Amino acid sequence: MTEALTDIELTVEKGDIFGVIGHSGAGKSTLLRCVNLLERPTSGKVVVNGKEMTALREKELQQERRRIGMIFQHFNLLSTATVTDNIAFPLKLAKWRAPQIKERVDELLELVGLRDHAAKYPSQLSGGQKQRVGIARALATNPDVLLCDEATSALDPQTTQSILQLLQDINEKLGITILLITHEMHVIRSICNRVAVMDGGRIVERGDVLDVFLKPQHPVTREFVGQVSERPDGGFASARHDGTVLRIQFVGESTYEPVLYEVVRETDATFAILQGTVSRMKNTPYGQLLVELRGTSGDTDRIVRRLRERGVDVEVMS
């Protein structure tokens, strides 16, 4: 029997939006299910909120699961229950009293913006609305952790953005730690601050999203990064270049500064932009440029040095 997961050692800090990315079959779904023990690992420990989940008895585990919300790709709502009853379900399980349940459900409907749909059944809702019900249900018992199983994979791009926005708001307002899995790099780029890349049941790369995004090491990571950015390395070969080609990466506020212009102006060299992107990742701006410098080799060396002094990442391509 082959193992679904091997050598997994992963820590998610409180308040993180931690993304796990991988192709289908990479083991990310199994990893997520190990957190609330929907799948029990054959060896090793799972600790959530300081509690060792793997050591709990059935009843204790059920209690502890109420502190971990979960949302799903296909929403998994009760088709026979209204929006209100779906959201109330975990509260009834936790034996809340009816007036408190009503109050809490109203609060949650407000939070996810479904006030006008309280009496509808899931079949009467759009995908995005169903996921909002799923989120409200997951948050009902005030969990500390929210697990998201491909939560936006069944939604169209616009709805995906609104759900991601909602998740980010929840993280910021309620301080809930979010662990999500996805196969879409743009999800990671939009809301995550940390990321782990999985391949063949192992974590092959991990770190701050920005670092992983700008300097991907593993081939699988490169491939995912390629989904969302034209990494400036190909394509310039055909360009007519007599000069030196540089790959330049800006991160943070320097992205919007005229750094390149100022540095080049100190010399007699000129430059041409061959390729480039300026965008933001979560809330951090970044830029990636491929430029060709035309000037003496002395000028070129000076420019590279000066750029590095100003904190810009420079790689000499040719």
Added chain:
Amino acid sequence: MTFENVRWDEVWQATKDTLIMLGFSLLFTVLIGLALGVLLFITSRGQLLQNGFIYRVLSVIVNITRSVPFVILMISIFPLTKWLVGTSIGVKGAIPPLVIAAAPFFARLVEAALREVDRGVIEAAQAMGASKWTIVWRVLLREARTGIIAAITVTAVTLVSYTAMSGVVGGGGLGDLAIRYGYQRFQPDVMIVTVVLLIVLVQLLQSAGDQLVRKYSRR
């Protein structure tokens, strides 16, 4: 055509007998079959209480009772029937064999209806910290309710045709009347009356069932 042979008081008595047999046998069939169906489902592979041994034992028992023809089943369980209801004849004596024949059939239908419940909904309930018992009551049976109503309807109709055999033990009822007068005494008028009544009964059961399914459907 005249209905000279039809004794309406007998027809009325037979109708009552059929309804009594149907009512009681359906009640117990649903109670026992529902429990059995849930047990079959949750012990099957990949489910809440996966247990290959229990599943196979139940499955074999269900298959055996379903393969024995009703009349033979009825006769072979006389002692059990007598022990259960004090007699093995009459309307009362007909009910245990009806239940024993129909409950396994109904259990299979319930098992199939539960299989239709979205696996993800069960997983979501587990993730919310629901116990297995809660999942059965508040998720499985609730989500499968239209399938179960449809299964009850099919079972009720099947029971109507089984009751016709109860004449063998003097159970009476419309089917018995049709066989005794219509078939054995060549009185086609009696046969027509009883058959028409049976058709009406089955129609009523089916449309009541369909209406309930529509009422509770949320798809």
